[in-house]
Amino acid sequence: MHTPAVIAHRGYAGVAPENTIAAAVAAAEREGTAMLEIDVQPAACGTPVVFxxxxxxxxxxxxxxxxxxxxxxxxxxxxxxxxxxxxxxEPIPTLSALLEAVPETVGINVELKNPGTADLRVGESLSADARENRRELWRPFVERVLEGCAAFGGELLFSSFCEGALAALRDASDYAAAPLVRDDLEAGLEIARRYDCEAIHPPRNAVLGTSLATEPYAGPSAAEPEIDVVETAHEEGRAVNVWTVDSWLQFDELAAAGVDGIVADYPRLEAGTGTGPAR
Structure with missing residues (x-):
C-alpha cells in the first residue's frame, strides 16, 4: 500500500512540547519523518516566533x-x-533559532498563522479588493519569515488558512505553497488554483470514501463531503496533505485513499506502532 509522507505536527505534539526546538530536533531524528510542521507569528518587534x-x-x-x-x-x-x-x-523559539537547530535533511512546513492581528479572514476565498488589502496586511510579516528561512537549505513548504498570507508569499518568493482548508473545500481549491499552489491541506474528515469523512472534526460537517478533494487535486497536479492524525487506523485509511502526506501528532503511525491516545 502507498505510504504517505509523514509530517510531524508541531514536532509530534503528542509526545513532545509543541513547536519547541527540542520537539523539532527529536522529530527530525525519528525514522520516517519527512517534514516538520510548525506555526509562526510575530513577537511585538516583528520577529517571527514559533507558536x-x-x-x-x-x-x-x-x-x-x-x-x-x-x-x-x-x-x-x-x-x-x-x-x-x-x-x-523549553522556551518559545524564534523561527531562525529553530531552523538552525534542525538538519536540512528534513523538510519544514511553515504555517503562516498570524501577521499580528485578531482580524483574520480564515478559510475565505476573497474578492479582488479584499485580496489586495489582505496581501498588504500580511506582506511585512511574510517578508520577515522569508528572511528567517533564507539560510535553511532544506525543503520548505508554506501553508496558511488565510488567502492574504499566500498572496503575499507568492509576491515575494517561489517557495511551494498550500492553502489550509477547514470547512470550505471549494474555497480551498479556488485559492490553490489562484496561486498555482503545489499542495492543498484539508482536514482528515474531508477525504471522501473513508470512515473519517463522517466524524465531527474540523471539516464541512459530519456527512460525506460533496467534493472528492484527493481526486480533484491530483487531476490538477497538486499534492494532498491531510491534518491531523493521532492513530495508525486513521493513517491507514487515509493512505488507502491516496493522500500524499499526513500531518501526525505521534511518530511511527505509518508502521502501526505509534502511541496515540486511547480509543
Whole structure:
C-alpha cells in the first residue's frame, strides 16, 4: 500500500512540547519523518516566533501552554524567549533559532498563522479588493519569515488558512505553497488554483470514501463531503496533505485513499506502532 509522507505536527505534539526546538530536533531524528510542521507569528518587534495560539494563556488537556497571558504579537521577544512551554524547560523559539537547530535533511512546513492581528479572514476565498488589502496586511510579516528561512537549505513548504498570507508569499518568493482548508473545500481549491499552489491541506474528515469523512472534526460537517478533494487535486497536479492524525487506523485509511502526506501528532503511525491516545 502507498505510504504517505509523514509530517510531524508541531514536532509530534503528542509526545513532545509543541513547536519547541527540542520537539523539532527529536522529530527530525525519528525514522520516517519527512517534514516538520510548525506555526509562526510575530513577537511585538516583528520577529517571527514559533507558536500556535494567538494568546499565551491557552491550555492543552488542562495544562497551561505557557506561564503568561496576552497576545503573542503584543509580547516582547525577550519575554517570549523566557517562557516555559507546557511546564517544561523549553522556551518559545524564534523561527531562525529553530531552523538552525534542525538538519536540512528534513523538510519544514511553515504555517503562516498570524501577521499580528485578531482580524483574520480564515478559510475565505476573497474578492479582488479584499485580496489586495489582505496581501498588504500580511506582506511585512511574510517578508520577515522569508528572511528567517533564507539560510535553511532544506525543503520548505508554506501553508496558511488565510488567502492574504499566500498572496503575499507568492509576491515575494517561489517557495511551494498550500492553502489550509477547514470547512470550505471549494474555497480551498479556488485559492490553490489562484496561486498555482503545489499542495492543498484539508482536514482528515474531508477525504471522501473513508470512515473519517463522517466524524465531527474540523471539516464541512459530519456527512460525506460533496467534493472528492484527493481526486480533484491530483487531476490538477497538486499534492494532498491531510491534518491531523493521532492513530495508525486513521493513517491507514487515509493512505488507502491516496493522500500524499499526513500531518501526525505521534511518530511511527505509518508502521502501526505509534502511541496515540486511547480509543
Amino acid at each position: 500556535h495560539d494567538e494568546r499565551l494563556d491557552g491550555t492543552r488537556e488542562g495544562r497551561p501552554v505557557t506561564d503568561a497571558s496576552g497576545f503573542v504579537w503584543e509580547t516582547p521577544l525577550e519575554t517570549l524567549e523566557s517562557l516555559s512551554v507546557l511546564g517544561t524547560d
